[in-house]
Amino acid sequence: MLQIPFIRENRETTLAGLRKRNFADADTTVDQLLALDQQRRDTQKELDDKLARANAIAKEIGALMKAGDKAGAEAAKAETSALKVSTKELGETLALLEEQVQNLLVTIPNLPHSSVPAGRSADDNEVVLEHGVIPVLHEGAKPHWELIQGFGPNGTALIDFELGNKISGAGFPVYRGKGARIQRAMINFFLDRALEAGYMEVQPPIVINEASGFGTGQLPDKEGQMYYATEDKLYLIPTAEVPITNLYRDVIVAENDLPIKNTGYTPCFRREAGSWGAHVRGLNRLHQFDKVELVRVEKPENSYAALEEMSLHVQKLLQDLELPYRVLRLCGGDMGFVSALTYDMEVWSAAQGRWLEVSSVSNFETYQANRLKLRYRVEGKTQLLHTLNGSALALPRILASILENNQFLTDEGKIAIRVPKVLVPYCGFELFD
RNA sequence: AGAGAGAUGGCAGAGUGGUCGAUUGCGACGGUCUUGAAAACCGUUGACUGUUACAGGUCCGGGGGUUCGAAUCCCUCUCUCUCUGCCA
Numbered sequence: 001m002l003q004i005p006f007i008r009e010n011r012e013t014t015l016a017g018l019r020k021r022n023f024a025d026a027d028t029t030v031d032q033l034l035a036l037d038q039q040r041r042d043t044q045k046e047l048d049d050k051l052a053r054a055n056a057i058a059k060e061i062g063a064l065m066k067a068g069d070k071a072g073a074e075a076a077k078a079e080t081s082a083l084k085v086s087t088k089e090l091g092e093t094l095a096l097l098e099e100q101v102q103n104l105l106v107t108i109p110n111l112p113h114s115s116v117p118a119g120r121s122a123d124d125n126e127v128v129l130e131h132g133v134i135p136v137l138h139e140g141a142k143p144h145w146e147l148i149q150g151f152g153p154n155g156t157a158l159i160d161f162e163l164g165n166k167i168s169g170a171g172f173p174v175y176r177g178k179g180a181r182i183q184r185a186m187i188n189f190f191l192d193r194a195l196e197a198g199y200m201e202v203q204p205p206i207v208i209n210e211a212s213g214f215g216t217g218q219l220p221d222k223e224g225q226m227y228y229a230t231e232d233k234l235y236l237i238p239t240a241e242v243p244i245t246n247l248y249r250d251v252i253v254a255e256n257d258l259p260i261k262n263t264g265y266t267p268c269f270r271r272e273a274g275s276w277g278a279h280v281r282g283l284n285r286l287h288q289f290d291k292v293e294l295v296r297v298e299k300p301e302n303s304y305a306a307l308e309e310m311s312l313h314v315q316k317l318l319q320d321l322e323l324p325y326r327v328l329r330l331c332g333g334d335m336g337f338v339s340a341l342t343y344d345m346e347v348w349s350a351a352q353g354r355w356l357e358v359s360s361v362s363n364f365e366t367y368q369a370n371r372l373k374l375r376y377r378v379e380g381k382t383q384l385l386h387t388l389n390g391s392a393l394a395l396p397r398i399l400a401s402i403l404e405n406n407q408f409l410t411d412e413g414k415i416a417i418r419v420p421k422v423l424v425p426y427c428g429f430e431l432f433d
Numbered sequence: 434a435g436a437g438a439g440a441u442g443g444c445a446g447a448g449u450g451g452u453c454g455a456u457u458g459c460g461a462c463g464g465u466c467u468u469g470a471a472a473a474c475c476g477u478u479g480a481c482u483g484u485u486a487c488a489g490g491u492c493c494g495g496g497g498g499u500u501c502g503a504a505u506c507c508c509u510c511u512c513u514c515u516c517u518g519c520c521a
Contacts, residue, residue: 041482044490044491045483045484045490048482051489051490051491052488054501054502055489055502057501058451058501058502059452060501061502062502063451063452065451065501074501077501078501079501081501083501084501252479252480254443254461373480373481382480
């Protein structure tokens with residue numbers, strides 16, 4: 001969340017940023033927040049003064065009792081009882097004000113970076129670059145949900161949605177045979193690349209508590225989008241970002257340990273409530289999927305260089321997978337709640353004839369760090385760090401694109417699918433056939 | 434799941450009603466000594482809030498209560514550990 005002193009001192013900048021996001025009632029919200037905060041500070045001042053007086057009297061009484069002056073002690077007690085009533089009241093008022101400030105503050109999204117274009121929807125995103133050649137497929141090329149039929153063991157589906165339906169429900173596919181092996185290959189390939197780039201691998205828990213959900217901003221914003229185990233009050237992670245970033249919740253990092261570069265593979269779980277539509281067939285949208293995530297903690301002055309580095313890292317993966325892609329700079333209206341700048345990487349899915357988002361790389365600046373209380377020391381004073389993360393990469397749509405883009409007709413007139421060269425050493429086969 | 438114990442500063446670990454934000458040790462940082470290092474010695478070393486700056490205030494797992502005064506007493510919640518049971 002944003003820091004109140006910042007908003008107080010930069011009211012116009014704050015408002016301009018919120019407007020770029022099309023945040024409704026920016027003026028009213030900010031002014032209400034500042035008014036509440038002023039009230040809060042006044043109340044605290046009044047309370048502090050009374051507490052200071054009460055503390056002084058308590059000490060006096062202690063001294064009087066020691067000296068054996070009972071009458072003096074009793075006289076001093078009289079004044080404190082009046083103070084007690086008002087400090088209790090003030091304390092309650094203060095707690096209420098703090099809660100109101102907090103409740104309002106968490107509804108305010110992060111401010112966009114200056115390079116973020118104005119805009120309302122995905123149509124207003126800026127295409128930063130396109131790379132690669134859009135493949136031209138043979139006659140009768142199929143989208144992946146048709147293509148997968150028959151490529152599994154004994155003529156079954158490579159990715160079995162029906163079977164997953166039986167085990168769990170829609171959006172929980174079963175990968176079998178080469179389908180499972182290509183998944184494992186991608187995970188290892190992505191992790192190896194991250195290690196080469198200097199990231200440290202972690203295996204975090206894949207269920208998280210409420211404090212962690214709050215720390216990275218999923219709560220209260222995305223409450224209904226996470227699976228929740230009521231018995232133990234734990235959420236299934238929607239992304240490894242949550243547990244890995246929360247490793248640094250309530251931490252003051254030693255300057256020598258910066259930057260922090262972590263990577264981790266985890267399954268991800270998303271309820272995707274209300275987001276199913278025409279375009280979400282097959283692997284395009286799942287309730288459970290696998291992802292390798294990059295998480296970084298950076299000094300403020302380095303965070304945008306780190307973001308560019310992460311973007312290039314993801315692009316190199318896509319290049320090596322031989323997939324045509326484009327990079328988008330998300331507009332104010334399409335950016336996530338906590339982000340200051342987000343690049344989306346989209347891969348061309350040839351048989352579907354559309355771009356699929358496969359990675360999202362973001363700089364959150366101090367927005368998450370403020371919730372996490374993630375800081376380091378600058379000349380003896382604590383200062384918030386910047387957090388960043390990015391998918392490198394999410395598997396399902398990558399697999400969908402590989403299957404679709406690499407399909408070809410064999411000499412016998414059958415469809416086969418070529419495995420990208422970089423993955424062959426990892427999966428141990430060159431063709432789906 | 435049953436029984437018991439516990440939660441204090443980066444870590445270890447004192448403190449059971451009155452200058453305790455907290456003894457001490459380790460660690461870290463600065464200094465003396467040294468060619469350099471180690472050792473030894475001296476000093477510094479929590480966070481939040483707040484003020485132009487002082488001051489002031491809050492925090493000993495969370496919340497509530499008793500008291501003029503709570504790390505210390507009471508209630509409650511959460512979590513951790515040990516033993517037993519079950520189990521990859």
